[in-house]
Amino acid sequence: MADLTEDPNPVVDVDGLLNNQEHNKTQEENNNNSNSQLKGKSAVLRKDREENSSKNQNQAERDTASVHRSGSRPQLELCKAAIEGNFEEKDPTILLPNQSDDLSYLALDIGGSLIKLVYFSRHEGQSIDDKRKKTLKERLDISNGTRRSYPILGGRLHFVKFETTKINECLDFIRSKQLHRGGHHWNAEAPANENAVIKATGGGAFKFADLFKERLGVSLDKEDEMDCLVAGANFLLKAIRHEAFTHIEGRKEFVQIDHNDLFPYLLVNIGSGVSMIKVDGDGKFQQVSGTNVGGGTYCGLGRLLTKCKSFDELLELSQRGDNRNIDMLVGDIYGGMDYSKIGLSASTIASSFGKAISDNKELEDYSPEDISLSLLRMISYNIGQIAYLNALQFGLKRIFFGGFFIRGHAYTMDTISFAVHLWSQGDAQAMFLRHEGFLEALGAFMSYEKHGLDDLMVHQLVERFPMGAPYTGGKIQGPPLGDLNEKISWMEKFVLKGIEITAPVPMAPPPGTTGLGGFEVPSSKGSTLRSDASALNVGVLHLVPTLEVFPLLSDPKTYEPNTIDLADHNELEYWFTVLSGHLPDLVDKAVASEGGTDDAKRRGDAFAHAFSAHLSRLIEDPAAYGKFGLANLLELREECLREFQFHDAYRSIKQRENEASLAVLADLFAELDSMSEETRLLSLIEGVLAANIFDWGSRACVDLYHKGTIIEIYRMSRNKMQRPWRVDDFDLFKERMLGSGDKKPQPHKRALLFVDNSGADIVLGMLPLARELLRHGTEVVLVANSLPALNDATAMEVPDIVAEAAKHCDILRRAAEAGSLLVDDMINPSDSSKENSSSVPLMVVENGCGSPCIDLRQVSSELAAAAKDADLIILEGMGRALHTNFNARFKCDALKLAMVKNQRLAVKLIEGNIYDCVCRYEPAS
């Protein structure tokens, strides 16, 4: 498509349709006027439409229902909420008398310095099974009863740490959440149990057993630490896609482990001492070696040598140290040169603390910082070396390191990695685990019977990062922020930091921690590798047994949803700046969607700070939340909105755009019907591409909306359509649809249409295309979001849109009836049964997500079921066809349609310009 203007970032002149007065209108005002403006102006589209406010009301109610149905967060019952105690208090307790308790289960790992908790929570009452859904289930042959129903499925796992010295806080936390009530009974209805038992491991399970009995009335059921360690590691490595990562020269790289090819491996657990365990399977392991030089040695020697009191203090010191002042390096021996013959660089440590032999200095003459770093490296290096030698001896390909010594500390991991690399001559790699600190607690949790956790597969787990969680994996801290008010006041306390991070200043790519093969000084890293900054965040694990891998992916193993890799620092920098720039507008929309009340404003501010804090955290460490692409970032924004109870920020915009578009739909149908089949197909695809311009997530488009009404912009966009598009496989698609010459091809059996935005996009773009497919005898399934994201149409909203559209079109009406879409709104129920049989059905399914993009490894079971008979998929919009899935290959024919509404993406992806279009057709592979 040609540029809308010559300027790649244009202010678009809508074909001279607008007068100056109109230029100043907002989109909302314009849309309200759209009906009258249409009259007589458009040759294509002409129709008045009555106001239908009762329908809007209906829609709003459905939206709310939608949130309850598949909302990914609990709804807080704030009625009669009250602050307990003094309002001026720093962290007042907020009582929520009407909040029903979550069902929760708990396991503990009580170590010498930290208590780790893993607990489960389930929120009830999330499913409404309406008539439409039931019919759909029958049609798609989705059964309910086959899954083994364990109590744990369908909830969340939370990971929390406390310092052991603050065990009272931990007990208060358990009590406040009633985590001790569930015990091992898995029964929500069970009354508080006199003989309740909590699974626990670690020395503290013995030491604090009486305290737990006294304070909470529960007994600790002690589990063996090593059993727990291995069970936790096995679960994580099998169930979390990117649990393991390498850490080389300051760079984390996530490793996808094939869970069928996990065993055997070496697990190195670095606590006070070090255990090395050969793991051969679930519950199958043996300790093969170890060393007494471990975390305790670092702490003990460090304390004697530096007067530091704690492990964290020591680590902090090491950040500012320079081990060259105390270690003897290869260069010291070789006059500054590398010992290249055996591959040792000048900066490699030849002898830890070796300089002290000849320096003729006393302990006080060395800085505690340098001592701490030398010690840390000495111990890490030694552990890495011994681990590798054991892996070699037992023929183990993989070595995973865990234990409290590591704590996500960059230099520790780099040093271990260096040792493994050096001594294996590059054959072996050290790997670390994101949930490293929680292995034993998770293992203790696994030791409850019949939890169902080990039946869960990778695609049934979704990790989310609600506020409060971001720091639980890094700095040790207390309870996560459980309720909304707590979160808001926490965010308010961060206002200063928030201002600082509203416009994140991207940093240069982090320099290597060690330099090539050696040990450079950490001071060169400035703040980029603070010990807490480099720690990985541990989110909340949502266990969603209904998620499935999309069955039409050619190769799910190699499938990567994200097109843009945020590991590329330039990309990260760009997209962070863009998303920060969107924030003020988004907050305005969100607050307005909730009536602009003071409460909504307060939540809006908190949301802005929370999302900025996420951005800031990710700028600091792009790997902090695991492997994170642009699609994850866009989803994080939606999740963050939901967290602050903005369930549908674009609700009214969507409604207005739907109405304006539906008003002209009949005319569009009439015009399309007057065309030849070939012209019509082209016009339909053009229509989809043109209408994809209605995207409230694109800065450029939003600026555009101030310039005209929906219909004006739609017409302008259509008029500018010029083939060839930047990616133009239309002819190929046409041939598949219409054949060439006299040969009529077999129509597709079933098409899945992944719809995108509300308004013109779905009404004037995708619905007419769906209608054409139906006309060809192809069943059509409209696939829409489960939860709102920007102005995307949701699966709850689409049936009403279809019902409205069906009023203007027999094809749609019959197909919708055949697909039982009109069960609630049957236009003429009496004649439906006969026609049902003669029409292919039109159906709607939810996709299982609430994001502008889609990761096809985790889709709803109804979409997976609908996919089984599908031989065509159409992915529409930038989020689903470009940001994600642009490179995805499918087992069936696939059409990817989108307008590129971002200049940088256009350059990067298609070497084109903003508003260029993509029509990529890929026959079944």
Ligand SMILES: CC(C)(COP(=O)(O)O)[C@@H](O)C(=O)NCCC(=O)O
């Ligand atoms: C969020 C989106 C992917 C939604 O696009 P859509 O899928 O609706 O076509 C898109 O608006 C986007 O990439 N925005 C980037 C930010 C910008 O250009 O302002």
Ligand SMILES: [Mn+2]
């Ligand atoms: Mn969209």
